[in-house]
Amino acid sequence: xxxxxSTSGRLTLEEVRAAIAFDQPKLHAASDGSDIRVTGRYLLxxxxxxANPDGPISEFDxxxxxxxRYPDREPKVFEIGGRIARxxxxxxxxxxxxxxxxxxxxLASTQDHSFGSxxxxxxxQFFLGQYWFxxxxxxxxxxxxxxxxxxxxxxxxxxxxxxxxxxxxxxLRLLSQDWPKGHWLCxxxxxxxxxxxxxxxxxxxxxxxxxxxxxxxLSRLKDAAT
Amino acid sequence: xxxxxxxxxxxxxxxxxxxxxxxxxPSKFQEAKERYEALGGWLDRPESTLARYDPVITPQGSxxxxxxxxxLTATEEYDVDLVCLLKASKxxxxxxxLKEAVGVExxxxxxxxxxxxxxxxxxxxxxxxxxxGAQFHMDVVPALPDAQKYQLILEQRGYRxxxxxxxxxxxAIAITDNTEPxxxxxxxxxxxxxxxxxxxxxxxxxAMQLTEQKRAVAGRRLITASVDDIPDHEVRxxxxxxxxxxxxxxxxxxxxxxxxxxxxxxxxxxxxxxYNNESTISAALQSILTTMDRYIEWRGAEAxxxxxxxxxxxxxxxxxxxxxKRENFFRWLKRARVDFALYLRASSFDxxxxxxxxNLGTDLVDRILKTAIPAVAAPAVVRAGSNANDVQRAEAAxxxxxxxxxxxxxxxxx
Numbered sequence: 001x002x003x004x005x006s007t008s009g010r011l012t013l014e015e016v017r018a019a020i021a022f023d024q025p026k027l028h029a030a031s032d033g034s035d036i037r038v039t040g041r042y043l044l045x046x047x048x049x050x051a052n053p054d055g056p057i058s059e060f061d062x063x064x065x066x067x068x069r070y071p072d073r074e075p076k077v078f079e080i081g082g083r084i085a086r087x088x089x090x091x092x093x094x095x096x097x098x099x100x101x102x103x104x105x106x107l108a109s110t111q112d113h114s115f116g117s118x119x120x121x122x123x124x125q126f127f128l129g130q131y132w133f134x135x136x137x138x139x140x141x142x143x144x145x146x147x148x149x150x151x152x153x154x155x156x157x158x159x160x161x162x163x164x165x166x167x168x169x170x171x172l173r174l175l176s177q178d179w180p181k182g183h184w185l186c187x188x189x190x191x192x193x194x195x196x197x198x199x200x201x202x203x204x205x206x207x208x209x210x211x212x213x214x215x216x217x218l219s220r221l222k223d224a225a226t
Numbered sequence: 227x228x229x230x231x232x233x234x235x236x237x238x239x240x241x242x243x244x245x246x247x248x249x250x251x252p253s254k255f256q257e258a259k260e261r262y263e264a265l266g267g268w269l270d271r272p273e274s275t276l277a278r279y280d281p282v283i284t285p286q287g288s289x290x291x292x293x294x295x296x297x298l299t300a301t302e303e304y305d306v307d308l309v310c311l312l313k314a315s316k317x318x319x320x321x322x323x324l325k326e327a328v329g330v331e332x333x334x335x336x337x338x339x340x341x342x343x344x345x346x347x348x349x350x351x352x353x354x355x356x357x358x359g360a361q362f363h364m365d366v367v368p369a370l371p372d373a374q375k376y377q378l379i380l381e382q383r384g385y386r387x388x389x390x391x392x393x394x395x396x397x398a399i400a401i402t403d404n405t406e407p408x409x410x411x412x413x414x415x416x417x418x419x420x421x422x423x424x425x426x427x428x429x430x431x432x433a434m435q436l437t438e439q440k441r442a443v444a445g446r447r448l449i450t451a452s453v454d455d456i457p458d459h460e461v462r463x464x465x466x467x468x469x470x471x472x473x474x475x476x477x478x479x480x481x482x483x484x485x486x487x488x489x490x491x492x493x494x495x496x497x498x499x500x501y502n503n504e505s506t507i508s509a510a511l512q513s514i515l516t517t518m519d520r521y522i523e524w525r526g527a528e529a530x531x532x533x534x535x536x537x538x539x540x541x542x543x544x545x546x547x548x549x550x551k552r553e554n555f556f557r558w559l560k561r562a563r564v565d566f567a568l569y570l571r572a573s574s575f576d577x578x579x580x581x582x583x584x585n586l587g588t589d590l591v592d593r594i595l596k597t598a599i600p601a602v603a604a605p606a607v608v609r610a611g612s613n614a615n616d617v618q619r620a621e622a623a624x625x626x627x628x629x630x631x632x633x634x635x636x637x638x639x640x
Contacts, residue, residue: 021560022516025567043572046623050508051237051570055577057616057623088638101634110632122634128623129636135617140624141633150637 011036011070011115019116026059038064039080044127047120058131060084064123071113074103077123084130088146091126100126102144102154104217108209109158148224155217158209169221175206175214234598237575241507243598245467247590248474250294250304255459258289258306258362265354265364268335269310269328276331279312283366286421291428292462293469293494297361298477298587304362309421311369311399319370321402321417322410328352328368350403350417369419372400376418376536383538393430394535397422423535428494434503435463464510465501469494471511471586475562478585480554488555492531492541496521499534508570515563519556561585575599 016029016036026041043056061081067073077098086092091099101122107113110121125141132140144150156163159171171187174180174194180202182195190197209217234240250258266283269276287307288294297303310328319327325347332345332352343355351365376398380389388395400416408415429436437453439461444451462470472493480487496518504510523530528546533539545552565582573579576599583591627633 018516021563022512022567023571025564025571044620045571046619047626050506050512051575052619053236053575054615054619055574056572057619088640091636091638093639097639099637099639102637106634109634121632125627125634126636128620128627131620132624135620139636141627142635144635144637146638147640154635154637 010068011066012068016066016115019114019119023116024119027062034068036066036068038062038066042123042127044124044131047124058127060127060130066115070115071107071118075100075115075118077126079130090130090133091143098126102151104213104220105154105158107213148221151221151224155221159205169218171205172209172214172218172221174202175209176211176218178211180206232598233600234575237570238506238508240575240578240594240598241471241511242467243594244474244586244591245462245470245507247594248295248470249462250289250296254304254361255289257360258304258364261356261360262306262308262364265308265332265335265366266310269331274331276312276327279314279318281328282311284309284311284422286367286425288490288494290421290425291469291494292459292466293473293490295470295473295477298481303360306362306364307421308364308366309369309399310366311371314370316370316372316400316414316416317412320410320412321406321408322404324368324370325352325402325404328366332366347404349405350401367401367419369399369401370416371397372416372418373398375400375414376420379418379538380536385537388535388537393426394423395420418536420533420535424533427534428498429458431498431501432463432465432503435465435505436461438505439463464504464507465498467507468501468510468514469497471507471566472497472514472562474587475565475582475585476558478587479558479561483554486548486550486554488551488558489541492555495531495534495541511566511570515559515566519559 013029013031013036016038020027020029020038024040024043026043027038028040029036029038031037039062042060042062044058044060045052045056060079060083063078063080065076065078067075077100078096079092079098080096084090084092084098086094086096088099093099106118106122110117129139129141132138144153152165152168153163155172156168159168161167161171167187174184174187180194180199182193182199184194186192186194186197186199187202188198194202232239234243262283262285266281268274269281269283271277274281284290285307286309287305289306294304312324312328314324329345329347329352332354335341336343336345336354341355342357345355346353348365351367354364354366356362356364373396377389377395380386380395398418398420401419403409403417406417436458440453440456443456443461444453473490476488476493497514499521500514500516500518501510502513504513521531522542523532529540529542529552531541533541542552542555545555561581562585565579565585568579569582576595578586578591578595
């Protein structure tokens with residue numbers, strides 16, 4: 001199904017409304033002049049199903065705050081029904097902000113960054129996970145470590161390497177260049193120049209993690225370290 | 227079409243039952259068919275003043291598309307739209323003389339058959355009224371073949387592919403309109419129409435499901451029947467069902483404002499564009515309601531809903547002079563999206579939300595639920611095991627995501 005995407009590159013109220021219009025009829029979107037707020041009841045359904053004879057699996061009262069600069073700006077998601085305890089073990093901060101996922105991990109893992117894709121991807125999996133945790137005490141897709149460690153873990157995962165800080169940083173520095181420099185040492189540790197070693201692998205990774213995203217990841221790690 | 231009552235177990239079963247109840251009953255369809263064939267026979271009888279032009283009556287509009295919806299009240303009638311095509315040319319008739327020539331025979335038919343109400347002349351057609359019990363009237367549009375000119379105009383406007391496609395433009399016609407300035411002049415400049423081309427386009431957009439539905443009907447028949455043996459009017463695709471439901475929703479929503487309600491050709495055209503041969507009514511409704519407005523072209527401030535077999539014709543041409551029509555279309559779409567979504571997405575199959583119930587007709591919906599869901603009187607029994615079932619569903623949903631390999635894990639900033 002096609003997506004409504006603004007041509008200006010800024011998220012529009014129209015795009016958000018189009019994404020929820022049918023799939024989430026109990027959510028409402030409005031603009032407060034700067035942000036777009038989506039509030040109401042999120043219906044947890046099987047992904048891809050139009051309807052289920054028994055109705056939704058569950059429902060959560062939520063608010064999503066979206067910057068017009070989405071997806072550059074990560075959406076903030078709040079569970080406002082008091083159903084989920086506000087503590088890190090439930091992946092909810094004390095202000096009710098849900099840590100849906102590590103945003104850059106999702107940006108690097110998918111090509112479709114539309115709001116509809118977020119709704120049917122990480123948001124769906126987050127609330128499916130919350131429901132499953134309520135029933136079983138387990139996170140169905142695993143979870144990242146709390147705090148900075150979780151960032152390193154997610155970034156290493158998206159780079160496809162073991163979680164070693166030095167390696168993560170070196171790769172992100174390489175990727176943050178508009179074009180990875182061929183005379184730099186290959187990150188594989190062979191001691192050879194990149195142009196004579198894993199150049200093609202790095203170019204493939206460059207497609208997935210473009211320079212602006214790599215710089216953003218580096219900056220976030222730097223902020224975490226200070 | 228085959229009518230068979232069954233116990234509904236899904237949203238689609240319920241929607242199918244409602245749409246089936248909205249459809250023209252097979253016996254009524256047969257009766258209408260016999261009547262218009264009889265009228266066609268009368269026009270072509272040896273003594274007919276039109277006999278030398280080999281007049282042929284063919285259905286057009288919703289009766290041809292299979293998207294008829296029953297009238298909102300018992301006092302209203304089904305519209306049966308027909309074309310009366312004469313093998314003649316625009317040098318033989320003026321619009322007026324053609325209209326009158328057909329009128330003479332139609333009036334004579336009504337007189338000979340002791341029809342209580344005389345046929346009425348309207349802008350483009352003759353309306354033939356049957357006795358009250360028939361519950362339908364026929365709008366007969368006098369017409370002449372005009373494919374050549376139709377194709378020439380298309381070609382001049384740059385629609386070369388369309389002009390060269392005989393299935394879409396080879397049966398275009400010239401029609402009469404008594405408000406036209408050249409109505410009583412011998413001229414080549416007549417209003418044009420292309421109902422059979424539109425029907426061919428409509429059919430092509432649902433071809434895959436049409437074959438599927440016919441295959442299913444053929445499979446249910448005791449004697450071996452091939453798909454080709456099943457006529458189109460005996461089956462309904464999810465697209466046709468979805469359109470019937472949407473038109474009904476429109477009729478109920480605008481019960482008090484019939485003049486400005488969204489017109490059927492706009493709903494049908496946009497829905498057909500948005501349809502992607504989905505195999506269920508629910509999936510068809512999801513596609514249609516989510517994307518149908520994207521097929522409205524905006525030429526500046528003007529909305530353009532092109533006739534797919536004549537892109538120079540704008541089905542929304544009235545919106546500019548009557549903004550209320552445009553507002554009503556978008557108001558209806560917004561309401562329809564929410565009403566159907568609240569049922570499909572937010573409710574169990576046996577609980578139709580009040581908003582949708584009202585906009586499909588409370589009496590009709592209640593009657594369907596009562597017959598299609600015998601357990602509806604005891605929903606608590608149905609719901610008893612729902613919690614365990616929800617957990618099973620969640621587990622299946624999780625497995626599905628794991629299989630797809632697109633998992634995202636939660637985190638905690640601190």
